[in-house]
Amino acid sequence: MRFTGTDAYVAGKDLMVAVNAAITLERPLLVKGEPGTGKTELAFQIAEALGLRLIQWTVKSTTRAAQGLYEYDAVSRLRDSQLGDEKVNDIRNYIRRGKLWEAFASDERVVLLIDEIDKADIEFPNDLLQELDKMEFDVYETDETVRARHRPIVVVTSNNEKELPDAFLRRCFFHYIQFPDxxxxxxxxxxxxxxxxxxxxxxxxxxxxxxxxxxxxxxxxxxxxxxxxxxxxxxxxxxxxxxxxxxxxxxxxxxxxxxxxxxxxxxxxxxxxxxxxx
Known part of the structure; x- marks a missing residue:
């Protein structure tokens, strides 16, 4: 499984080497560069070239790492219990899967794009270290462990608005997309x-x-x-x-x-x- 670019995306030799190195190492590919240099589009083109589905997680300033795993809607469960709804008997009805869970649960390998990670709080990357490293996480409400069926190809983009933690950088393969000549x-x-x-x-x-x-x-x-x-x-x-x-x-x-x-x-x-x- 090697990336050689596509007809719709001009990829330099260094970029193709970086993508394939990340795939071989099974490490997240951290891509930096000026806005508008094709960082986000790269993930779409990797998926297109390799015939894989793309799952995109767009990070905002209010995004928490836990949202990529799952969210438990306790408020809806409380409301339904007051209304006598039988759904309350199964807590799984109130757990919403995040993008990482979706990627881990896929029946086939996918490309997972974590877009503009530097927009979030400085602790956001650190909060994902174990999940991206071990490819598993615990759901405490149901006492289960979610493990990736197939390790996704993870592409992380950053516009360099914040410095990323060293512990996170150590786990990534890094590439800076130069402005094209x-x-x-x-x-x-x-x-x-x-x-x-x-x-x-x-x-x-x-x-x-x-x-x-x-x-x-x-x-x-x-x-x-x-x-x-x-x-x-x-x-x-x-x-x-x-x-x-x-x-x-x-x-x-x-x-x-x-x-x-x-x-x-x-x-x-x-x-x-x-x-x-x-």
């Missing part, structure tokens, strides 16, 4: 827009990287934003010759797809104004 991003664009004019791709990416690397930019546009922008250029039938001006000479066309705060818009407006005066 122009050649790689051009391949990604062609995957998303088959038949796009090469001249348009070249002109658009030249302007995109000039904008992204401009000193003083507060929020550098991500690869996903470049794809959105080029999609708009195609939809508006923009000619390559209309993109040859530097972003410091004129605000890029459809700039709202790339510049996401007023400081950056003002920066390029000011640079364009100075260029015109010069």
């Amino acid at each position: 122009p050649e790689t991003l051009a391949k990604i664009v062609v995957v998303h827009h088959p038949g796009i004019k090469k001249e348009l791709v070249r002109a658009a990416l030249t302007q995109f990287y000039e904008l992204r690397e401009q000193p003083g930019v507060k929020k550098r546009p991500a690869a996903s934003e470049a794809l959105d922008w080029i999609r708009l250029l195609v939809a508006e039938d923009i000619e390559p010759k209309d993109l040859r001006e530097s972003p410091t000479s004129a605000l890029p066309k459809l700039a709202g797809a790339l510049l996401k705060n007023e400081q950056d818009v003002h920066l390029f407006e000011r640079l364009a104004f100075l260029a015109r005066r010069g």
Whole structure:
């Protein structure tokens, strides 16, 4: 079972090595990188390439590790007992399975995505150490142990908003997705827009990287934003010759797809104004 990328996802050699190493070691694959570099999409493409089902657990700031295992609804059970409902005789009626339980109970191997783990409390990763290591956990209300029938392929993504605990890092295989170079991003664009004019791709990416690397930019546009922008250029039938001006000479066309705060818009407006005066 080896990952070699898919037609819909341009995966570099280092990334394919990391995925296959994690599969071989049966360790979670911890993927970091700038937002918009395809971390979440990677899990979908691993599942697609290997013919496996994907189970996605999207982590929020309020998410607790126990929710990935199960939740016991004591309030509903109390209410039903007051109403005389016979369901109260079986406590299992009030236990809701979490994403880890769903992955462990699957009849076949699955890909489990724990998305944006750094959004949760700092103790969240540590609270999952034993479950991800031993692939089992206890359900105290029913006095049973849930064990994984097939060890899932676990992909964990992080945007580096918080440092993850050392104990958690030791149990993972780590890979950082670098921001794609122009050649790689051009391949990604062609995957998303088959038949796009090469001249348009070249002109658009030249302007995109000039904008992204401009000193003083507060929020550098991500690869996903470049794809959105080029999609708009195609939809508006923009000619390559209309993109040859530097972003410091004129605000890029459809700039709202790339510049996401007023400081950056003002920066390029000011640079364009100075260029015109010069």
